[in-house]
Amino acid sequence: MTGPKTAGTRGPYAKSAQRSSDILDAATTVFGTHGYHGGSLRDIARQLDVSLTSIVHHFGSKYELLEAVLERSDGTTSGNEAFDFDAACVERGIVAATLERVHSSVERPELLRLFAILAAESSAPAHPAHEWFVTRYHRKSRELGDAFAYDQQVGRIAPDRDAPLLGRLLIATWDGVQLQWLIDPSFDMDSAMRLFFESAVPEALDSASASSS
Incomplete structure (x- = not known):
């Protein structure tokens, strides 16, 4: 009798989480270089070599992505996420x-x-x-x-x-x-x-x- 198969459920989730993290990294670069109005979702998609649909799938809109970037960055501006x-x-x-x-x-x-x-x-x-x-x-x-x-x-x-x-x-x-x-x-x-x-x-x-x- 085999144990429960958990790898199959974790795999897609892990890939999705990694893609979201990659998008946030790219958005940080784009917004930090061109600002919000100067940077576009297409710029972010181009940097990752993914489709615009992929960006929208993970974050819905440009503003939702901006908010996610700000929320994550606000907690890591120390350069050390473990620093309390x-x-x-x-x-x-x-x-x-x-x-x-x-x-x-x-x-x-x-x-x-x-x-x-x-x-x-x-x-x-x-x-x-x-x-x-x-x-x-x-x-x-x-x-x-x-x-x-x-x-x-x-x-x-x-x-x-x-x-x-x-x-x-x-x-x-x-x-x-x-x-x-x-x-x-x-x-x-x-x-x-x-x-x-x-x-x-x-x-x-x-x-x-x-x-x-």
């Missing part, structure tokens, strides 16, 4: 966690470029990704503000700092620093981010340096 930014903030503080992500993000410049181009494009209210980026920036600012507030609770940051404001300033600085690096890779992101923390929360920078030594 929230956990790092709790364990080592927001300064150490941010600098770790800055260091690893240089491994995935295509993702940084994708976000830089699409974020600029989506500033137009009619852009398909406008609401996605509005929601993302609200969420990211709140999460970073919460991380600063947690550091205040555990004594890494002075209690009189404005945590929500620091969250908004950090994401603005971080985006600007990444953009400068994309334009000129000789730009030192690490030094620029350290200078921000040195100006805004020097006590947290001292704490991060002590914990890494």
